[in-house]
Amino acid sequence: MRSTGQLPAAVALFVLAASAVAAPLAGEAPETRAVLVAEAASRADPVVFDNGNVYVVYTQAGSAPILRIERRTRITAITTYHWNDGHGADPGFIGLVDSRGRVFGPWGADGSPGQGGVRDAYWTVRPNITLSAGSYTVIDSDPDSWAHNEATGGAGMVRVEGRVR
Numbered sequence: 410m411r412s413t414g415q416l417p418a419a420v421a422l423f424v425l426a427a428s429a430v431a432a433p434l435a436g437e438a439p440e441t442r443a444v445l446v447a448e449a450a451s452r453a454d455p456v457v458f459d460n461g462n463v464y465v466v467y468t469q470a471g472s473a474p475i476l477r478i479e480r481r482t483r484i485t486a487i488t489t490y491h492w493n494d495g496h497g498a499d500p501g502f503i504g505l506v507d508s509r510g511r512v513f514g515p516w517g518a519d520g521s522p523g524q525g526g527v528r529d530a531y532w533t534v535r536p537n538i539t540l541s542a543g544s545y546t547v548i549d550s551d552p553d554s555w556a557h558n559e560a561t562g563g564a565g566m567v568r569v570e571g572r573v574r
Contacts, residue, residue: 454485454570461566466492466556471563473552476505476545481574484540487516487547488533490523490566493554497522497529501550508544515548539574 458476487505491498497520504515516534523530532549547567549555555565 454572456568457482457484457571458567458569460561460564461490461568462558462560464558464560466490466558466566468493468554468556470549470552470555470557470561470565472565473546473548474561474564474567476547476567476569478540478542478545480542482540482571483574484536484538484569484571486533486535486568486570488531488568489518489547489549490530490556491532491551491554492523492527492530492556495525495527497527498532498551498554500529500532503532503534503550504548505540505545506548507540512548513538513540513545515550 457478458474460474484505487503489503500518500520502515503518505513507513514534514536516536518532518534520529521531521533522528547565547569549565549567552565557563557565
């Protein structure tokens with residue numbers, strides 16, 4: 410996905426927490442809290458799937474991306490990209506459909522700014538659902554604004570985070 414021009418979440422959390430500490434606790438070195446916050450922030454869930462890239466994007470994704478999971482995985486975040494010609498889009502819903510047609514979700518998304526401050530270009534859900542190994546189609550409630558390009562093969566851009574169980 411495109412850069413938002415903002416600090417990565419882990420760095421922003423570190424900076425915010427480190428600057429919020431006015432004084433160390435009794436017997437605590439000033440840098441101790443900053444290190445603890447940095448360690449916690451570095452434990453972000455790994456990326457399970459990401460077809461985002463830095464190339465020019467278009468609206469109206471021609472297909473939904475397929476997430477293939479090799480082992481039982483807890484999905485903690487799914488983010489789709491809605492550049493929508495620089496207009497973003499009101500957050501909708503994101504879900505998954507397995508190869509047998511079972512639907513997981515859909516979950517209501519929260520929007521966040523994209524490149525250049527485009528309102529609600531990123532839609533994120535945090536399902537915290539454990540999925541068995543298999544193939545899952547990512548579904549998005551607004552395929553007309555879902556970004557894609559040649560590098561994604563026309564599939565909507567999505568980033569999935571989680572932890573193998």
